[in-house]
Amino acid sequence: MRTAYSVETVRAAERELMDRLPDGVLMQRAAAGLAAACADLLRRRAPGRVYGARVVLLVGSGDNGGDALYAGARLARRGAGVAAVLLAPGRAHAPGLTALLAAGGRVADDPFDATAAADLVIDGITGIGGRGGLRPDAVPVARAARGSGAVVVAVDLPSGVEAGSGEVVGEALRADATVTFGTYKPAHLIDPAREYAGAVRLVDIGLGAVLPSVPELEALQHADVARLLPVPTGESDKYRRGVLGIVAGSARYPGAAVLAVAGALRGGAGAVRYVGPAGDAVIARFPETLVHTGPPAKAGRVQAWVVGPGLGDEPGVRDAVASDVPVLIDADGLRGLDAAAVRARTAPTLLTPHAGEAAALLGIPREEVESARLTSVRELAARYGATVLLKGSTTLVASPDTSEPVRANATGTPWLATAGSGDVLSGLMGSLLAAGLTALDAGSVGAYVHGLAGRLAARGAPTSAEGVAASVPAAWRDIASGP
Numbered sequence: 001m002r003t004a005y006s007v008e009t010v011r012a013a014e015r016e017l018m019d020r021l022p023d024g025v026l027m028q029r030a031a032a033g034l035a036a037a038c039a040d041l042l043r044r045r046a047p048g049r050v051y052g053a054r055v056v057l058l059v060g061s062g063d064n065g066g067d068a069l070y071a072g073a074r075l076a077r078r079g080a081g082v083a084a085v086l087l088a089p090g091r092a093h094a095p096g097l098t099a100l101l102a103a104g105g106r107v108a109d110d111p112f113d114a115t116a117a118a119d120l121v122i123d124g125i126t127g128i129g130g131r132g133g134l135r136p137d138a139v140p141v142a143r144a145a146r147g148s149g150a151v152v153v154a155v156d157l158p159s160g161v162e163a164g165s166g167e168v169v170g171e172a173l174r175a176d177a178t179v180t181f182g183t184y185k186p187a188h189l190i191d192p193a194r195e196y197a198g199a200v201r202l203v204d205i206g207l208g209a210v211l212p213s214v215p216e217l218e219a220l221q222h223a224d225v226a227r228l229l230p231v232p233t234g235e236s237d238k239y240r241r242g243v244l245g246i247v248a249g250s251a252r253y254p255g256a257a258v259l260a261v262a263g264a265l266r267g268g269a270g271a272v273r274y275v276g277p278a279g280d281a282v283i284a285r286f287p288e289t290l291v292h293t294g295p296p297a298k299a300g301r302v303q304a305w306v307v308g309p310g311l312g313d314e315p316g317v318r319d320a321v322a323s324d325v326p327v328l329i330d331a332d333g334l335r336g337l338d339a340a341a342v343r344a345r346t347a348p349t350l351l352t353p354h355a356g357e358a359a360a361l362l363g364i365p366r367e368e369v370e371s372a373r374l375t376s377v378r379e380l381a382a383r384y385g386a387t388v389l390l391k392g393s394t395t396l397v398a399s400p401d402t403s404e405p406v407r408a409n410a411t412g413t414p415w416l417a418t419a420g421s422g423d424v425l426s427g428l429m430g431s432l433l434a435a436g437l438t439a440l441d442a443g444s445v446g447a448y449v450h451g452l453a454g455r456l457a458a459r460g461a462p463t464s465a466e467g468v469a470a471s472v473p474a475a476w477r478d479i480a481s482g483p
């Protein structure tokens with residue numbers, strides 16, 4: 001599990017730890033880890049060593065620049081040629097600068113000449129103290145660094161991203177790798193910032209001992225998902241594995257029903273009951289489906305419902321919402337959803353909007369959701385008293401219980417942005433709900449498996465929703481077989 005804490009929590013923990021340690025110890029730990037990571041990266045590039053490599057430090061006015069200066073001093077002591085570009089010359093971290101100069105480093109005469117010749121650039125412009133994207137004076141230098149062909153290593157965070165939300169307002173410096181300290185921050189797990197960070201390495205500075213036990217955000221990894229995937233036992237029959245009811249499809253969109261059923265069957269449901277007007281299309285593709293044409297309430301026993309994919313104006317949402325089993329509501333099911341009725345439910349509810357649907361539910365413009373995804377998913381969960389999965393390049397899943405961390409999933413691929421892929425995801429998560437996973441687990445495990453299936457189906461080329469569904473077993477096997 002990767003866990004992330006808010007900037008406020010990180011700062012409080014750092015204060016507590018600093019009180020127990022001699023001055024400067026934390027920054028030295030950070031700089032040592034940063035220098036070691038940079039040395040690794042230099043060794044992987046021609047000429048394959050630290051000695052003689054050209055390293056440029058981009059140094060802002062805070063401690064993030066201090067980390068860069070001390071790491072630069074360590075690399076200079078190992079024979080690298082280190083030049084510091086001071087973006088706020090009078091305010092650069094003074095002891096760090098002294099250490100760099102004492103180790104044989106220098107201040108760059110011209111930032112553009114220095115970056116053009118660099119093998120490696122260490123971005124120490126801003127870390128958790130940065131606000132509002134790169135400032136205008138930093139932008140040309142950052143662009144020159146990015147365009148230089150040097151490896152760019154971000155200190156703690158790519159400068160210009162919002163540490164606590166993963167937003168990027170204005171310009172940020174895209175890194176090949178990021179070295180962070182003590183704990184991940186939300187920006188390492190949430191797009192678009194996550195994407196700016198490149199490969200993230202976490203350096204232990206002893207913060208774990210003083211961080212609260214519950215993080216703000218977490219991202220499941222293979223081993224976590226493997227533990228949560230339902231596995232049938234000798235005693236399992238179809239009811240124990242979970243019967244999922246699906247209310248989906250319409251005369252106009254029969255395919256959505258077929259794809260939701262495809263996702264559900266690959267998600268391990270013991271049986272799938274389909275309710276709606278697309279029964280013929282469903283049976284033609286999946287003859288094992290139990291088809292029902294009346295209202296959902298009369299369809300027979302299920303352990304969970306999925307309602308909404310391709311539903312158009314077909315009825316059925318109210319029946320599912322009124323049921324006493326877990327319900328997943330997606331797509332057309334979310335239109336005009338009655339918040340009071342959802343809040344009154346006694347069994348778990350999982351809402352799975354994309355940004356546009358989330359915006360409609362919140363009554364705000366889509367761009368506002370896109371730019372504040374963490375806040376939006378939490379707000380929706382609170383308003384509806386439901387678990388909410390907000391789709392996107394990083395999917396976020398929030399429980400209405402605010403003591404639970406929000407889950408972030410980044411296994412997806414842009415190739416998943418294809419018609420019907422969301423219908424497959426609904427069925428898959430519905431199966432997991434029917435198998436007894438909590439809404440938070442069903443949402444985050446479903447998103448993880450679906451994202452991986454998308455990658456396996458695409459392998460760098462376009463794929464279809466059917467292809468994604470067909471790749472779910474391979475993704476499942478990959479996860480279950482361990483790291």
Ligand SMILES: NC(=O)C1=CN([C@@H]2O[C@H](COP(=O)(O)OP(=O)(O)OC[C@H]3O[C@@H](n4cnc5c(N)ncnc54)[C@H](OP(=O)(O)O)[C@@H]3O)[C@@H](O)[C@H]2O)[C@@H](O)CC1
Nearest residue numbers: 014026027061062063064126127128129130131133135156
């Ligand atoms: N605390 C610890 O124990 C440890 C902390 N560590 C390290 O400290 C970092 C946090 O340091 P920090 O708090 O000094 O803030 P930091 O990220 O350097 O930036 C703030 C400075 O930048 C400025 N500035 C703001 N926005 C800007 C912008 N858009 N563009 C340009 N400039 C901007 C702002 O100045 P001002 O607004 O006054 O002009 C302010 O001076 C953390 O990320 C980690 O790397 C590690 O050593 C481990 C131990």
Ligand SMILES: [K+]
Nearest residue numbers: 126155157159
């Ligand atoms: K940085």
